[in-house]
Amino acid sequence: MAKKRVLVVGGGLAGLAACMKLAELDADVSLMSLTRVKRSHSACAQGGINSCNDLTRQLGDSEWRHLDDTLYGGDFLQNQPPVKELVYWAPQIIDLMDRLGVTFNRTPEGFRDQRRFGGTLFKRTAFAGATTGQQLLYALDEQVRRWQASGHVTKYESWDFLGLVQDSSGRCRGCVAQDLVTMEIRAIPADAVIIASGGCGGIFGRSTNSVACTGSAVSRVFQAGASYANGEFVQVHPTAIPGADKLRLISESARGEGGRVWVPREPQDPRPPGDIPEKERLYFLEDRYPKYGNLVPRDIATREIFNVCVKEGLSVDRGRMCVYLDVSHLPREMLDAKLAGILEIYEKFQGVDPRAAAMRIFPAVHYSMGGLWCDFERTAEGGLNICSPRTQQTNLPGVFAIGECDYQYHGANRLGANSLVACIFSGLSVAGGVVSYVHSLPNGLAAEQSAALFAAERRRHEARFREILARADSGPNPYRVQAELGELMTRVATVVRHNGELEQAYGRVGELEEEARRAAPSDRGDWANQNVVFVRALQDMFPLAKTILKGALARDECRGAHYKPEFEMPGVDAADPAERRRQAEEWCDLFEQNNARWLKTTVATLDQDGEPRLAYEQVDTSLIAPRPRLYGVVGGDAIEQSFAERQARQAAGRKP
C-alpha cells in the first residue's frame, strides 16, 4: 500500500517542526512554500523564546505561572487546555532546540542565558543574540534538509498554494499549487494538509511582516469553508522603525535588556536626544506603569506611544510620529553580545548608531492573534490529548492549522517571545494527531481517489490564472489597490477603533474588492509572472480584511489589542473609602456583565456571496478564572481587592 502523504503549506518554524516530527513518525511529507524555506518570515523574530526554566523556578516561577501570565496578558480569550499543554512543553522545546545546535547565549558557567520580556516579572526568555527566530529557523531547516536527504521529505519551494482538493464528502484529498517559475499548475494528492503559512500583515500594507505574509493560503482555505477565529485581534508592536517599504521591528528585547522609552517634555525639542537632561525627559511608561515599567504588554505600550504622540502632541519629530527608544546608557559590550542583530538593523537603515543616540520608533502591525479556527481534545487534567486527530484540526476534515495562522494560543494579545514557542509546539504536537487521522481515513488514500477529482480542481485554477492574464488593460493598478487597502486598514483597524470609521471602511473595502477583481496585470507572460501571483494574492486579502473589520465592528468592548474608547470602563477615582468601594463593586459588576457577553471566540465563516458571517463560541476557562486585566487602570488596587473578595465568596458558595 502507498505511504500516507502529508502536505505542509509554509516552511517557517511551525511548518518545519511539523515536517521533521512527521518524518520521524515515518510519514511521507511534502513541504510547500512561496520562498526557500530558509528565507521564511520566522527569520525576522528577534528577541527570544519563553519557558519556565531552572533559574526562574527557584525564584517562584512555574509552568502554571507562565500559563497565568499568558492568559492574563491575552485577556483570557484563549481556550485554556492548549495553552496549558504549551507552557508545560515549553522547557522541553527549548532543550530540544538546544540539542539541535541553536546558538543560545550562555552564562559564564555555560548555561543558557535568559532575559526578561513583556508581561512577566521573570526572566523566562532564552535567546540567540537578537536573531533568535533566525537561529531557531535554521536549526529546523537543517533537520528538514536531513530528512530530505534521506528521502522522507519532498520540497516544493517557490510554489503558490492555490486551494484544497476536497472529495464529495468535503474531506481534504490534497491541493492545487503553482510553480512560481514555470507557472505550471499541478494537483498534488495528500491525505492531510497542514496550513502553516503565517500571518497576514500584507492586508495592512506596510507592517513588520515579510513580503510573503499576504495571508493568501489561509484565505483560500477560508474560502473553501474553513472557519476563521478572532480575526479582529491584531497585534500592533510598540517599537518599529518607519520605512518606505517596510516597518522594521526593534525587538522588545531592547527593553528587556534595559532600554527605556521616552519623549522630551518640551514638544519637539530640537536638541539631539543625548543633550536633553534627564529631568526634561518624560519616561511615560515607567511613570504610568511602575510595576512593569517599559515591559508592559504590547497592546498597552502601543496605545501609550500612540497617545503620547496623537493626543498629547509630544512626538519627537513634527512631521512624523515617533518616540525615543533609548539603549545608549547601557554598556556597549553587553549591547554587542546580546542585541547586535537589532542594533545593526537600525544602524543599516537609519544611519545612526543606537549605541550612541536614542532610536526613533513608532508602533507597527506585527502579529495576528486570530487565525484559522482549530479544535482540541481536553484531557481530564485540563491539558491536550495530543494523539487526538482533533488536535489543531480545522472544521474541514483533513485540514490542520498551526503557527501564527491558527488562533489557539494568544487570545486577545500575545506576550513577547511566546510566538516562537507556540509555533514550534503546534508544529510538533500536530504530528501525532495527523498520523492518527491518516491511519483512520475512510474510503482509501488520496492517491487512490479518482483522477477526475484532481483534474477538475486543476482546471478550475488554470481558468482563474488565464482569466487574470486576459483582463482588459484599462483595469485598476493592483499595487495602488493594495496601497489604499493597507492605509485604510492601518488607519481604522489597528490601535484605536471607532464603530463609525469601521463601518465606513467596510463599505470602502467592498469597493476596493471590486477593483481588485478587475485589476489589470502589466505582465501577460507565462514564465515567472510575479505580477499575476500578486493580483491573485491581493484578491484573496479581501475576505480576511472584511472579517477583521466586521469582527472589530461587532465587538463592543475593549479586550487586549482590540480597543474602542467608547466602550472603555472608567477607573475608580473616589477618595472616600466607602465611595471607592462602591465604585469598585460597580466596576466588577460591569466586568462580569461584559465577560458574559464578550468573553467569546469570534468564529467567522464566508457565506455564498463571500461576506463573513459571525458567530460566537464559549471559551474554555476551566483552569484559571478570568480576572480583570488591570495594568495601569486608575484605582486598580481597589478593583483587585473587590474582585478577589467576590471570587472568594463564589468559591465558598460552591462548597457544599
Add this chain to the structure above:
Amino acid sequence: MNGAARAEGGARSFLVRVLRQDRPGAEAYWESHRVAHEPDMNVISVLQRIAEQARTVEGKRVAPVVWECNCLEEVCGACTMIINGRVRQACTALVDRLLADRPGEIELRPMTKFPVLRDLLVDRTRIFAALHKVKAWVPVDSYHHMGSGPRRSQDEQQMAYLYSKCMSCGCCLEACPQFLKIELARGRDESAETFRARCFAAYDRSFMGAHAIAQVELFNANPIGKMSASERLDALVSEGGIQNCGNAQNCVKVCPKEIPLTRAIALAGRHATVHALRNWFDR
C-alpha cells in the same frame, strides 16, 4: 497622475538601469526606468515603484522587473543582486547613499554565478545542494525529550553564532574566482525530477564555496555534530571541496554578515589535512 508622470514632473528623480532577461537562455538587455525620489528609499522600494509604473523611461509599457525578496531587513538573504557593480542585498542598499556615490543613476544586475531565471531572479539551488553535501545539520537521535543540550562556553557560543548567521545569500560565491557558473538546460522530454538530479550531480562535482566550508566548521565544533565530523571532512576533501579554494579572500570582503570566512577556510584546511593523514595511516 501615474508614477511615471509624477517622476518626470517631480523636482528630484533618478534613473534606474536594469539588466533584464526574459527567460533562461534568452538574450539579456538593458532597460531604463525613471523613479521619483522619496525619503528613506531602498532598492526594494525602487523596484516596487518600477512594478507599479510598468513603463520605461521612453514611456513603453513593460512587464514589472522580476526579483526575489522577503524579509526586507537583511536576515533572509533573498534579495541579493549586483547594485552599482557590487553584490549585496537590495533591502539594505539605501538610495541616498547610492546616489551620493554615483549621482543620478542606479544600476541593477542579476548575480552572474547562478543561472538567471528571469531579470534579477536567479536559481541558487546550488547553495543548498552544498549544504546537503557537507551534511550541515546536528544528527540527533530523535526529537523525544532527552534533556538539555550540552553546556557550552560563552566563547564557543559567540564563535558558533558568527557562522550560524549565514543566510545562504551567495555573496561569497559571486565574489569567488574559483566558483564558476554552472547552467544546464532542461532537455525537451526531461522531467523536472530528472533535470534536478542532473543539476545536483553537476553541482556536487564543482566547488562548494566558502559558505559550505564555514558550515563544516560550525557543525564540527558542535559537541553533538563533532561525533560525525569525519563524514563532513570526507565531503570537504572530495571533488569540489576545499582544495579548490584559491585563497583570493574576496568572500570575506563581501559577506553581509561579516562571517570570518577566511578564518573558517584556514581552520577547515588544517582539519582536512589531519583527516586525510589519519585516513592514510588507517588504511
